[in-house]
Amino acid sequence: MEKVRVGVVGMGRGGSLAKWMVERIPEYEVVAACDKSRVRVEARASSIGAPDLKLYTDHKKMLAEEKLDAVMVETDPCSIAEVACDALYSGRHVICDVPLSYRLRDCWDIVVAVERTGLKFQMGEQLRYAKFVHEWQQMNMAGRLGKILYVEGQYHHDLHGGWVYWDPVQGRYYNMEAGKGIPGLLKSDRMPMHTLAYNPHELSPILKILQDRVKTVSAMGTRPESYTYQIFDSPDLEVAIMRTEGDTIIRIVNAFGCPVGGRGHWYSLMGTKGQVEMKRAGWDQGKAWFKDENMTDYAAFEDPEWTPRELVKEALGTGHGNLDFYPMYRFARAILEDKPTDMDVYLAAEASAPGIVAGISVEHEGLPFAVPDFRPGPRRKAGEYPATYKAKSLYGDIEREGVTHNPREE
Numbered sequence: 001m002e003k004v005r006v007g008v009v010g011m012g013r014g015g016s017l018a019k020w021m022v023e024r025i026p027e028y029e030v031v032a033a034c035d036k037s038r039v040r041v042e043a044r045a046s047s048i049g050a051p052d053l054k055l056y057t058d059h060k061k062m063l064a065e066e067k068l069d070a071v072m073v074e075t076d077p078c079s080i081a082e083v084a085c086d087a088l089y090s091g092r093h094v095i096c097d098v099p100l101s102y103r104l105r106d107c108w109d110i111v112v113a114v115e116r117t118g119l120k121f122q123m124g125e126q127l128r129y130a131k132f133v134h135e136w137q138q139m140n141m142a143g144r145l146g147k148i149l150y151v152e153g154q155y156h157h158d159l160h161g162g163w164v165y166w167d168p169v170q171g172r173y174y175n176m177e178a179g180k181g182i183p184g185l186l187k188s189d190r191m192p193m194h195t196l197a198y199n200p201h202e203l204s205p206i207l208k209i210l211q212d213r214v215k216t217v218s219a220m221g222t223r224p225e226s227y228t229y230q231i232f233d234s235p236d237l238e239v240a241i242m243r244t245e246g247d248t249i250i251r252i253v254n255a256f257g258c259p260v261g262g263r264g265h266w267y268s269l270m271g272t273k274g275q276v277e278m279k280r281a282g283w284d285q286g287k288a289w290f291k292d293e294n295m296t297d298y299a300a301f302e303d304p305e306w307t308p309r310e311l312v313k314e315a316l317g318t319g320h321g322n323l324d325f326y327p328m329y330r331f332a333r334a335i336l337e338d339k340p341t342d343m344d345v346y347l348a349a350e351a352s353a354p355g356i357v358a359g360i361s362v363e364h365e366g367l368p369f370a371v372p373d374f375r376p377g378p379r380r381k382a383g384e385y386p387a388t389y390k391a392k393s394l395y396g397d398i399e400r401e402g403v404t405h406n407p408r409e410e
């Protein structure tokens, strides 16, 4: 195989990623584009720039008619599992975006489908390709920080500008002002009921640095109605405390429903022998302290922010600090060289499920819940479903499958 023949499903962000595939990654041949919304797929087709691009409004028809090696799934999170599983069971490798879903059941469907088909799967979480993630992982592995006891991460993003109203005919979103009074709009399903359910951008880099997985989660949120925006029916801010298998405590704060200053994504690590944290504002600097270097205070260092670990010219101008290029490129190389993908289905589920479980905990005022272990072992053989896919509380007889916010299904 010289090129990966790919079909892209979901023509929002998927339209931009498909265009970059055509322009910058010769390993791909973009064969087909699909969106449930005819208006949307037709509008994006010419900007993708692929010769002879076939357009579809039904992903099953695309899978049946096109000779594809792989499918890129860029639908809303609650639709990823259906499309990804159909693609896998039809023999195609799959790359999808974040998160896997807002429901645990969907995570299991994808894990089991990958195990049953043996095909390649990659989550396109791009922050894990940032330079600081590599450097902090190396620092951790070299033992410079000692045993990492505590990690903080935050994702602050005022979503009032988007994701609020959804036009099912045009297949596009409106922000609060633009959507006001337009007939036929629904509340969008991009916005999860719990902000913590949209979490891989925080957890994927942290878990990569730690080489660990989350075991238990407890979380709280402000009241379900936003204090800021009337239309939001999600808490303005949610905080999760997580314990990993390797006994590190992680605190994650997600705020999507209120205006915020400073950095959107921010991380810090605290170990028995040192501490390191990103800068919090444009004028700030990264801070580090190492016990073995007899330091009495933090030292400032130049925070690389979102610079990729290795910036190649093809990545320049792709989104999120030039990072969007890397998951797509690495996925193609994994297929062509028949190598493991960078973020396989287990890493994808481990970055997605704790946020889903956190949403469940929020609804029980912080009751701790166990996060399912997605890897096969004595309790579950590869390719089999677990006895229960639901999250179990550590205290009390409560089992839940997860948060969702999909008004089109309700």
Ligand SMILES: NC(=O)c1ccc[n+]([C@@H]2O[C@H](COP(=O)([O-])OP(=O)(O)OC[C@H]3O[C@@H](n4cnc5c(N)ncnc54)[C@H](O)[C@@H]3O)[C@@H](O)[C@H]2O)c1
Pocket (backbone or CB within 6 Å): 009, 010, 011, 012, 013, 014, 034, 035, 036, 037, 040, 057, 058, 059, 074, 075, 076, 077, 079, 083, 097, 098, 099, 124, 125, 126, 171, 173, 190, 320
């Ligand atoms: N990695 C990142 O930084 C990042 C940034 C933004 C969004 N995302 C994720 O990327 C994905 C896409 O985001 P978006 O902003 O483009 O969302 P979007 O809702 O604007 O677009 C999704 C599109 O998928 C289509 N769709 C849904 N189900 C379908 C199906 N079964 N068949 C065909 N089309 C279908 C919808 O009609 C819609 O046009 C989401 O999962 C989101 O969470 C990731």
